[in-house]
Amino acid sequence: MSPGRVRGNFVLLRAGALRLLLPHEEVGAAEYIEGVPAATAQPGRFEHEVLGERRAIVALSDRLRGLENFPPGRFVLTRLHGGDAALSFAWDEVRVLIDAQLAPRPLPPALRSLQGPVDGYVQLRGELLLCATAPRVLAYALGAGE
């Protein structure tokens, strides 16, 4: 394993134990919410008012599946580019990595699948970050990846 290096701006999105690493340009600005989003008639969809706008929200598990109960601590929203622009995702943590130099490694072949949104991983300061792209996360998380 001799990893190549990449340099750029990235965003770390944390959902429970899952730490996703996406290119910065594929993630919308972080928005902080107060209170717990309300459940809707559609399982796994919530809504909350943000800056006077009613927002549809999804909270993902560490397997990137929509949770039916909104987990405590998910107070940061982002939109992901390449999908439904009205949909926001709730995360435990959103961290922007500016001009980061990273050494991504490919996912071991046994873990790869055609539908899987993860291409590789990065070990950064003791954390394991899974490399993905917004369109593939959206496709997988919203069901197209089944």
Add this chain to the structure above:
Amino acid sequence: MRWARENEVDQTDLTATAGEPADVPVKRRAAARLLEYRRGGFVAFAPHTTMALVDSPPVVPVPGAPYYCVGLIPWQEGQVPLLDLNALLRAWPDAEPAPAGHVLVLAWQGAPGAPLEYGAVCARSLVQMIEVGDDQACELPTDSDLWPSIASSCFEHQGQVVPVVDTARLFAELQR
């Protein structure tokens, strides 16, 4: 727990004693590591393919990974895939997923001269070292279509049928 020392020698082809007369039938014995992959179900690995038994490693699940992959665990400088053999053999996720309490790290070569590759499998209990003789050989079980692809032989041990899993074939099967 690492087993570097005994891994220096290939113990898969041990004969009983050196220096016995050639016309005396030699009962061949070989060492094997016995792993409980489901409750009451065992497989064996050649000792030279087993690197370490790790207790409760941190496991990072990978979204979209095949159902038999538990996730990534740290090993040496990188991460290796952790497999649930029971889910793989049943071709279905286990209702009672294997706990990552004990994990056996395995090594193999994809081709002669190629660098070692690593992966890991869940163990339901502590891995045991046993000795096996030719007279214990038996047919592979028929409870999974995968056995002929991943097992090189099979033996009986204390009333159990124990396939010997070829580590390289196991991981090659997952890459198909």
